[in-house]
Each structure stands twice: as C-alpha cells, then as structure tokens.
Amino acid sequence: MEELTKAEEEVRELVFQVYVRLQGKPGADVALMVLIPLITLKYLNDQVKNQGFELKISSEAQWGKLSQAQHHHIIERLLIAYTVVERDNPSLKGVFTKLGVVDNYHQVFYKTPNSIDVLLDFINDLSQFDFTQTDFSFGDLFEWLLSTFNNTYERRLEPGALPKALAELMTYFLPEEPVNIYNPYAGIGDLAPYILPNKTCVAQEITYTASSLGALRVLAHQAYSYTLEQQIPSENWLWEAVTSEPPGTFRRAGSQHHFDVLMTMVPFNRKIHDSQGKSLRSEAWLLSKLLESFQPHQRAIVLLSSGTLFRGGEEAKIRKDLIKKDLIETIISLPAGLLNYTSIPLVLLVMN
Numbered sequence: 001m002e003e004l005t006k007a008e009e010e011v012r013e014l015v016f017q018v019y020v021r022l023q024g025k026p027g028a029d030v031a032l033m034v035l036i037p038l039i040t041l042k043y044l045n046d047q048v049k050n051q052g053f054e055l056k057i058s059s060e061a062q063w064g065k066l067s068q069a070q071h072h073h074i075i076e077r078l079l080i081a082y083t084v085v086e087r088d089n090p091s092l093k094g095v096f097t098k099l100g101v102v103d104n105y106h107q108v109f110y111k112t113p114n115s116i117d118v119l120l121d122f123i124n125d126l127s128q129f130d131f132t133q134t135d136f137s138f139g140d141l142f143e144w145l146l147s148t149f150n151n152t153y154e155r156r157l158e159p160g161a162l163p164k165a166l167a168e169l170m171t172y173f174l175p176e177e178p179v180n181i182y183n184p185y186a187g188i189g190d191l192a193p194y195i196l197p198n199k200t201c202v203a204q205e206i207t208y209t210a211s212s213l214g215a216l217r218v219l220a221h222q223a224y225s226y227t228l229e230q231q232i233p234s235e236n237w238l239w240e241a242v243t244s245e246p247p248g249t250f251r252r253a254g255s256q257h258h259f260d261v262l263m264t265m266v267p268f269n270r271k272i273h274d275s276q277g278k279s280l281r282s283e284a285w286l287l288s289k290l291l292e293s294f295q296p297h298q299r300a301i302v303l304l305s306s307g308t309l310f311r312g313g314e315e316a317k318i319r320k321d322l323i324k325k326d327l328i329e330t331i332i333s334l335p336a337g338l339l340n341y342t343s344i345p346l347v348l349l350v351m352n
Helices: 006-022 028-047 063-067 071-088 101-110 115-126 138-152 164-172 208-221 237-241 282-293 314-324
Strands: 180-183 200-205 226-230 261-265 271-273 279-281 299-305 328-334 346-351
Touching: 006 028, 006 115, 006 138, 028 063, 028 071, 028 115, 028 138, 028 208, 063 071, 063 115, 071 115, 138 208, 164 261, 164 299, 164 346, 200 208, 208 226, 271 282, 279 282, 279 314, 282 299, 282 314
Parallel strands: 180 200, 180 261, 200 226, 261 299
Antiparallel strands: 271 279, 299 346, 328 346
8 A cells, every 4th residue: 555644645635635626516627727837836836946957937937926815816917927937837838727727717717606715725735845845846736636536527538658567568668778768649748757767758649638737747756867759740751750761760850860769659549550551450550660761770669459469451461570580578468457548468579
C-alpha cells in the first residue's frame, strides 16, 4: 500500500472534498480537469522561489492574486493567470487553454449555485501548502490526479495514462548509454517520468487534451530531457512521423533528426494510408517501416495489440520478414485488462 506523508494526505483530501461537494451537480465529472491545471499553477508558484527554475511567473500569475480575488472575479483572475503563464513561457503555449479550461469553468462553476464557494475554499486551503518541501512529492500527487481523473471523467481519455508497470517494462529495454529516443504516440506524456536524465526523448501527440496533460506531467516530474510536441491531427500523421527516407532515419514530422530508439505504444487497429495509397493497420504499418529503415545501431520498443502476432495476409508476411532479417530480440505476451480503456491483450516487441 502506498505510504503518504501527512501533507500529501491532506492535499488529496482537499481534492476529494471538491468532488464530493460537486457530486450530482452539472459539471461534476470535469471537476478534476479544472483542478489539475490549478494545482499545477500552485506548484509553479512554489518552484519559482528555487534558484535554477527555468519558468517565469510574473505578478499577474502569482498565487496571492488568486487567494485575494473577490468572489465574482475569481474565474476571470484565474483565466488571466493561465494566459500570462503561457505568454511568459513559450514551452507552455496553449497547454492550459487546450485543456478547455474556459468551457470547463463555466460548466462546473457558473451553472451550479454556490459552486464558486467550492473553488474559493479550495484555493485558500491549498495556499497553506508548499509543494517544494521535502515531505511532498508533487510528481506522485500528479500521478494520483491522473489516475483519479481517468477513473471519474465520463468522457474518459483514450489513450489513458499508461500504467507505471508497463512504462517501466518498456524503459527496461533501453541501452544503458545515452541515446536519443523518439515516441510518435506520446499519450499523456506516458514515458516522461521514466526516462533517465542521460537520455533524451522527443514525443508527439495528436490529442489536444492528452498533449496538454502530458506537458503538465513533464513539469510535475521536472523531466527536462523529455520534449512533448503537439502534432496537428491528420489521417496520415504516423506516415509523416516515421519514415524510411533516407534509410535509417526515425524522424518526427518536419525534421530529419536521427534517433537511436523508437519507443511507443502503437494506436490499436487504426488504418494508415501511405503516399502510394497502401492501407494497413497502424501496428503492421509501423513494423513494415521498421523493416525498411532499421540500421545496426538502432532499436525499437513497441507495445502492440496481441492480434499483431496472429493476423494473416500482409501482416503475416511482415512477421516472416522480421524473422528472416533476424530483427526480433524479445517478445513478451501480456494479459488483457492492463489498460483502462480496452480489454485487448498486449504484446511488447523489442527489435534490435
């Protein structure tokens, strides 16, 4: 069972009380979506007191302005703070606004009588905590918030957060030496807490909510070797992200940067259409690109649906070619039910 400090227990209780007070009221299901960026804003305010912290918090985004705001101005003051944080820190551009905070605040706090009092109480209660204290792990709190969010949000995210055990299993197969990693399907910054500082990772995600939560997750863990980019959705996004031209290149869209390791959980059962009009499931398509692209120094660590190992047709041919070229290092079969949005059994494939 997880051991918590007194401060960690108290903050979780504050979050729980917000949910209890709003339960059964309009917008209660998105209350956590409102609290995650709000709690992160408090964390940023605490962190700027530390020397070497890279982000800037100007006076308009300081927590004291929120705690002193009048009842009818609190929503306006909070949205100003978010806008200012994004303006002053280009790496956070669009992160808070892409979470749909304006719509969510109206849904949660304007449609329900007395719900503004819930928000004010939470802000004032949170003011007593300092997230930089040694008895507090903000990274752990953020993981709990994500887990709770995925369990209560009616329009549950797909992808949800990748379970810790799966993320740690994937990173176990990374080389010990420094490497450049590319993750074309980042989810909620799923690998950010687990990438060691001697490695760099560039990740992309097409879902606005997931990429914004992922950016906040990177902040929570101070995972500065991990870069998460919002990629504009397109039908051929994965084709644009992973290419075999020139051979031996894993590249993100708009870049020819070389990567040593491709590590990702591949979208399940989605169709990918390449530039020649060829259509394959996303998992089979990615494996076919790796067949064309692999160089001796490169590695791929990919989480797939178990059906990738058994389907016939073009996918069977791809599997035979993988064996013929001796690219398979490890196959780990995993049970169903490991992801919160699907019961599909999984398989981890390591290629070398």
